Amino acid sequence: MNPQETHIFVVDDEPDVALAIRRALESAGMHVRVFASARDCLAALSKQACDVIITDIRMEGMDGLSLLQEIRRRFPWLQTIVVTAYGDVPLTVAAMRAGAVTLLEKPLDRQDLLSAVQTALDTNAPSVAFPREPLSPVEAQVLRLFLGGLTSRETGVALSRSTRTIEAHRHNLMRKFGVHNAVLLAQKASVLWFDDPHTHPPKA
Numbered sequence: 041m042n043p044q045e046t047h048i049f050v051v052d053d054e055p056d057v058a059l060a061i062r063r064a065l066e067s068a069g070m071h072v073r074v075f076a077s078a079r080d081c082l083a084a085l086s087k088q089a090c091d092v093i094i095t096d097i098r099m100e101g102m103d104g105l106s107l108l109q110e111i112r113r114r115f116p117w118l119q120t121i122v123v124t125a126y127g128d129v130p131l132t133v134a135a136m137r138a139g140a141v142t143l144l145e146k147p148l149d150r151q152d153l154l155s156a157v158q159t160a161l162d163t164n165a166p167s168v169a170f171p172r173e174p175l176s177p178v179e180a181q182v183l184r185l186f187l188g189g190l191t192s193r194e195t196g197v198a199l200s201r202s203t204r205t206i207e208a209h210r211h212n213l214m215r216k217f218g219v220h221n222a223v224l225l226a227q228k229a230s231v232l233w234f235d236d237p238h239t240h241p242p243k244a
Contacts (some may be wrong), residue, residue, distance in 0.1 A: 046070045046161065047088070051095040051107065052083045052123070057146065061094060061123070065157065067151060067204045078102035078110075087114055087125040092160040094153075097124040097131065108138035114174040118161035123148060173216045183229055186222075 047063050048151035052058040053076050062072045073083040073088070079102055081093070093111065108120055124134045125146040132143050141160045144152060178199070185195045190199065192206040199206070214220060217228050 046091050046092070046157075048072045048157065049081055049084065049090045049093045050074045051076075051078055051093065051104070053077065053096065053099045057096070057123075057148075061148065061153065064148075064153055068154055070157070078104070078107035081107065082110060082114075085111070090117050090118060092157055094121045094122065094123060094157075097122055097135070098126065105134055106139050108135065108140060111178065112139040113180055116175065116180070119163050121156050121160055136240070175213070175216065179209050179213055179216075182206060183213055186210065186213075187226065187229060230239075 046069075048070050050058055050065075050072060052061070052074070052240050055076075058074045060078075062074055065072045067125045073084065075084065078095070080101060081095075084090075093107075095104045095107055102110075104122060104124075108122070111118055111120060120138075120141045122143045123146060124143065126133065135143050141163055142156050144156055166243050178201075181199060182195055184196060190198065192210065193203045193224050195201075196206045210222070210225075213229075214222075217225055219225050219228060
């Protein structure tokens with residue numbers, strides 16, 4: 041991806057850190073938008089294109105891990121990078137499970153930051169054709185069950201919804217993924233990963 045076409049969201053409630061990250065990325069030609077809170081970032085994601093999110097962990101209100109989990113649920117094609125001054129093994133594991141590509145420790149090294157962003161962009165490359173439109177919680181469940189091989193009727197039973205409602209959700213999923221049949225939906229959506237236990241197919 042051309043740096044001039046790359047849009048990065050930075051979430052950090054420390055202005056000096058956010059400014060340093062912004063300057064490093066803009067010096068490489070990227071478009072950067074900074075947010076002081078996770079909720080402001082989530083609101084913007086529904087309206088503006090974004091390729092990679094860089095977020096701090098410890099913030100007032102919604103913390104970085106909660107943000108990662110919400111991004112994974114609502115915008116599963118987005119790649120995320122975590123920055124923190126408190127790196128340790130449990131935190132790293134938690135961040136990776138929440139979908140982070142990597143974790144960087146403060147103070148940040150400019151080259152390490154740019155390398156991490158490039159890795160995230162490379163990881164995101166197969167899904168660049170995905171629509172940048174969030175999935176609803178129910179759509180995420182329907183998609184996970186669909187990828188697990190359940191029919192519309194079986195999905196309806198699992199989610200306590202009618203078959204007609206499930207078919208409507210599948211239609212919306214195909215629209216959001218820009219495909220016109222279930223086979224193409226499976227091909228595109230199969231590269232996504234959901235870490236929401238409620239979206240896993242029910243055990244027999």
